Amino acid sequence: MNRLYIILLLTMLVAGSCATAQYSPSKIKISKEIVRNESGEFYIHRVQPSETLFSISKAYNVDVNQLSKDNPKIAEGLKAGEILLVRRENLPDGQYVKHTVRWFDSLESISEKYNVKIEDIISLNKLDSKELKTRQVILIPDLSYVSKSLVIAEDTANEKREAELEKPVNRAERPANNHIHNVSLIIPADSKNIIENSNVGNNYIDFYHGFLMAVNDAKEDGISMNVEVIDSKEYQNSSQIVYSGRIDKSELIIGPVFSSEIEGMLPFAKEREIPIVSPMDPAAEKYIEGNPNFMQISVADEDQQRVLLSSIPLVSHVALFYEKGGKEERMLNVTQSFLDEYGIPYKSFSYGLLEGRSVGDQLLNQLEAERENYVIVISNSEAFVSDVLRNLNLISSRNGYKITILGLPRWRNFESVDINYYHSMNLHLAMQYYVDYSKEDVKKFLAKYRALFGAEPSPYSFQAYDLGRYYTKRLTKYGRRLFEFIEEEQEEMLLQSNFKFLRRSSGSGLSNSTARIIVYRPDFSVELLTTFR
Numbered sequence: 001m002n003r004l005y006i007i008l009l010l011t012m013l014v015a016g017s018c019a020t021a022q023y024s025p026s027k028i029k030i031s032k033e034i035v036r037n038e039s040g041e042f043y044i045h046r047v048q049p050s051e052t053l054f055s056i057s058k059a060y061n062v063d064v065n066q067l068s069k070d071n072p073k074i075a076e077g078l079k080a081g082e083i084l085l086v087r088r089e090n091l092p093d094g095q096y097v098k099h100t101v102r103w104f105d106s107l108e109s110i111s112e113k114y115n116v117k118i119e120d121i122i123s124l125n126k127l128d129s130k131e132l133k134t135r136q137v138i139l140i141p142d143l144s145y146v147s148k149s150l151v152i153a154e155d156t157a158n159e160k161r162e163a164e165l166e167k168p169v170n171r172a173e174r175p176a177n178n179h180i181h182n183v184s185l186i187i188p189a190d191s192k193n194i195i196e197n198s199n200v201g202n203n204y205i206d207f208y209h210g211f212l213m214a215v216n217d218a219k220e221d222g223i224s225m226n227v228e229v230i231d232s233k234e235y236q237n238s239s240q241i242v243y244s245g246r247i248d249k250s251e252l253i254i255g256p257v258f259s260s261e262i263e264g265m266l267p268f269a270k271e272r273e274i275p276i277v278s279p280m281d282p283a284a285e286k287y288i289e290g291n292p293n294f295m296q297i298s299v300a301d302e303d304q305q306r307v308l309l310s311s312i313p314l315v316s317h318v319a320l321f322y323e324k325g326g327k328e329e330r331m332l333n334v335t336q337s338f339l340d341e342y343g344i345p346y347k348s349f350s351y352g353l354l355e356g357r358s359v360g361d362q363l364l365n366q367l368e369a370e371r372e373n374y375v376i377v378i379s380n381s382e383a384f385v386s387d388v389l390r391n392l393n394l395i396s397s398r399n400g401y402k403i404t405i406l407g408l409p410r411w412r413n414f415e416s417v418d419i420n421y422y423h424s425m426n427l428h429l430a431m432q433y434y435v436d437y438s439k440e441d442v443k444k445f446l447a448k449y450r451a452l453f454g455a456e457p458s459p460y461s462f463q464a465y466d467l468g469r470y471y472t473k474r475l476t477k478y479g480r481r482l483f484e485f486i487e488e489e490q491e492e493m494l495l496q497s498n499f500k501f502l503r504r505s506s507g508s509g510l511s512n513s514t515a516r517i518i519v520y521r522p523d524f525s526v527e528l529l530t531t532f533r
Helices: 002-022 053-060 064-070 072-076 107-114 118-125 148-166 191-196 203-220 238-244 259-272 282-287 301-309 329-342 353-358 360-365 382-399 409-413 419-424 440-453 459-478
Strands: 034-037 040-046 083-087 096-100 137-141 181-187 225-231 252-254 276-278 294-296 317-323 347-351 373-378 403-406 428-431 501-503 510-512 516-520 526-529
Touching (some): 040 053, 053 083, 064 072, 064 083, 096 107, 107 118, 118 137, 181 459, 203 440, 238 259, 259 276, 301 329, 301 428, 329 373, 353 382, 360 382, 382 403, 403 428, 409 428
Parallel strands (some): 181 225, 252 276, 276 294, 317 373
Antiparallel strands (some): 034 040, 096 137, 428 516, 516 526
């Protein structure tokens, strides 16, 4: 019995020693994401299974008590997936330079710029690879290593840039823009909230990603950009951004996003003659009057309707149907005015929804059997639109009439209308934003975006990329006074939008005046129409 007990005991001891020998804690990966707040600079570390406060503090070479103090929530226990703020090592001032990694930066280019060894940068920042992340803040060892010639060259470049900004521009001799252009991008990134709630999505981070891709493509075209990204959530109002001095040297301001935040920046931008772009809020249109340097990206409803009506062939028969007592009186007036302006004859008919079952013959009387009928329906009522399309579909199938429908943008979001009607009668809609995923430039953008960010681009990503590509080219071509010349530019088709700016009156700003037309085809495809009459 004693012998058996000894054997079992030895077996347990051997098994235990083997288990101990085989266990080795996984190596903790030092985060590349760095943020700043009023307390200092921190790594953003996502806790992995089996990690402890001790192992994390050891990996980052920080005091475990300081780690607990900076993350009071961990008093309840450390959980996998939790985000920790790990305080960065504080070096005495003068022993390092802070560098914010840009889209196009690499360790090689940074080491060359500051004349320091790559190994020294890796060691100081505890990097476990040569991969850097955009917006990552890294420390460059010993300021005395920075080449004096580099500092002198940058000072000289800044002086030249400021002289260029003050130089008057005439239309006969447009500026040669061979310096680094300063662009301010003002978005409500809400970066502090993202740090605290890492699972919360943010459309404006998508916007930022899209803009960075545009800046990178501009660099490949030989265009140098210095982009100052400003989180408007960090300021009580836009006037504070102006007073902060962060946009003093800007040659182009994109943002703020919301109309209510733009007003505080207009006097500054107007006085300095800096072009300021409202990237998406339709309500900002009210600032066009009296601000010649202001540009509105959103397309007004009447401009969308004008573009839609321009798709009507001259040889077709046109009918205009609308709901009696409907709410779209303004759009009805706009449509009638454009038809008159274009010299397009048309028949007009209205009826109430309760008359829907008895108006088939009356609708038929507004159409022609010998020609293609382009029927414009002015209504955003799903019930009325469904009734009109039902009646027209019957006329088309029973009487053999050729009918093409022109609707309003909101129809794309209707849920109760039979979409088969859209396709059977070639519905045309004018849209501010539409991505044709069959286009090669869209495919390239998608592949690059997925590779860089591991996610699908949102409409905000596409919008920012379009803005970035369009304005970096014009800024290089015209300089900061681009708002004086941009009206001369031809309409440009980008990934998600078309841009063509017009000034409504002398002394006013510019607004994007074009849109995209999509067509629902009988084969159930949706086609982007690119040629009009």
